[in-house]
Amino acid sequence: MTEQTLCRPRRSALYIPVSNDKALAKAASLDADVVIFDLEDAVAPADKPAARAKLAAIFAAPAGRAERVIRINALASEWGADDLAAALACQPVAILLPKVDTARDILEAGDALDDAAAPDEVKLWAMIETPKALLNIGAIAELGRDPASRLACFVAGTNDLAKETGVSDRRYLMPWLMQLVLAAKAGGLDLLDGVYNDFRDADGFGRECAEGAAMGFDGKTVIHPSQIGPANATFAPSEQALAEARAIREAFAKPENADKGVIGLDGKMVERLHLAQAEKLLAKAAAIGA
Ligand SMILES: CC(C)(COP(=O)(O)OP(=O)(O)OC[C@H]1O[C@@H](n2cnc3c(N)ncnc32)[C@H](O)[C@@H]1OP(=O)(O)O)[C@@H](O)C(=O)NCCC(=O)NCCSC(=O)C[C@H](O)C(=O)O
Numbered sequence: 001m002t003e004q005t006l007c008r009p010r011r012s013a014l015y016i017p018v019s020n021d022k023a024l025a026k027a028a029s030l031d032a033d034v035v036i037f038d039l040e041d042a043v044a045p046a047d048k049p050a051a052r053a054k055l056a057a058i059f060a061a062p063a064g065r066a067e068r069v070i071r072i073n074a075l076a077s078e079w080g081a082d083d084l085a086a087a088l089a090c091q092p093v094a095i096l097l098p099k100v101d102t103a104r105d106i107l108e109a110g111d112a113l114d115d116a117a118a119p120d121e122v123k124l125w126a127m128i129e130t131p132k133a134l135l136n137i138g139a140i141a142e143l144g145r146d147p148a149s150r151l152a153c154f155v156a157g158t159n160d161l162a163k164e165t166g167v168s169d170r171r172y173l174m175p176w177l178m179q180l181v182l183a184a185k186a187g188g189l190d191l192l193d194g195v196y197n198d199f200r201d202a203d204g205f206g207r208e209c210a211e212g213a214a215m216g217f218d219g220k221t222v223i224h225p226s227q228i229g230p231a232n233a234t235f236a237p238s239e240q241a242l243a244e245a246r247a248i249r250e251a252f253a254k255p256e257n258a259d260k261g262v263i264g265l266d267g268k269m270v271e272r273l274h275l276a277q278a279e280k281l282l283a284k285a286a287a288i289g290a
Pocket residue numbers: 014015016017020022023024026027038041042127129156157158159160161194195199223224225
């Protein structure tokens with residue numbers, strides 16, 4: 001597991017269209033763990049140059065507590081190169097690449113960052129939202145094990161996936177989403193679930209958050225401020241899980257258990273792999289608290 005997976009909570013990642021000044025004005029005051037400034041699908045073609053030109057001023061303003069990420073247009077598109085140059089000037093936590101199809105797409109973007117002498121801290125996040133990406137997901141995820149690739153996080157693009165495949169019901173997207181979960185874990189990558197479009201439907205959103213957390217996602221991408229709180233609550237460790245984690249840590253810290261690989265705790269078998277899980281959970285809770 002990468003250090004960032006352990007230490008950075010990414011329970012909610014709010015998209016803000018860079019063309020929407022009212023929404024931009026709210027960015028720093030919202031409680032999202034991540035803000036994704038979007039130059040891609042939420043910005044109409046005619047508005048893209050003006051949106052791109054605004055980025056520098058946005059990043060010069062106070063940030064709030066969120067990590068700031070910029071979603072550019074695909075590098076192969078007519079806007080991609082200019083978007084990338086503008087994004088690099090802002091030094092965001094990451095540049096989010098849409099419509100990634102292959103590992104080569106990530107490598108080419110990484111080369112472009114290296115050529116521009118972008119600091120190593122600027123990472124690449126990849127939208128997984130095309131059939132080709134899902135067919136190539138193992139090779140793409142493997143790049144997560146090579147820090148030089150800069151790949152740090154996958155973001156599910158369930159709207160584009162539905163558009164490209166004709167599968168509109170999330171139940172039938174499940175095999176692909178679980179494949180994505182598996183690949184992200186194999187690559188040591190963070191993983192964010194797709195958006196829930198019906199932002200007035202709080203119950204439906206809550207259900208989908210709970211589902212995403214149970215599936216192994218680290219957090220959810222959101223489109224509206226009202227979705228931030230529920231996502232933060234659902235993707236945070238529960239009080240019960242934290243109490244269990246503390247108990248496991250205390251049990252293994254006892255001198256009589258120092259050399260044991262497995263112990264009994266409250267009638268349950270607990271192994272050192274559970275200790276590792278417990279430590280990860282406690283580190284995540286500490287990061288959220290901080
Ligand atoms: C969906 C929206 C267009 C709805 O906006 P609006 O009608 O203005 O909603 P409200 O009146 O309820 O808004 C209340 C206030 O909250 C502010 N607001 C709304 N959305 C945001 C936001 N995302 N960030 C910050 N602030 C926001 C409004 O300005 C109101 O403020 P005030 O009047 O001062 O009270 C809108 O929510 C929106 O544009 N959302 C983001 C859409 C977006 O970015 N889409 C692209 C990313 S999703 C995607 O591409 C998925 C992926 O690629 C895939 O394939 O699945």
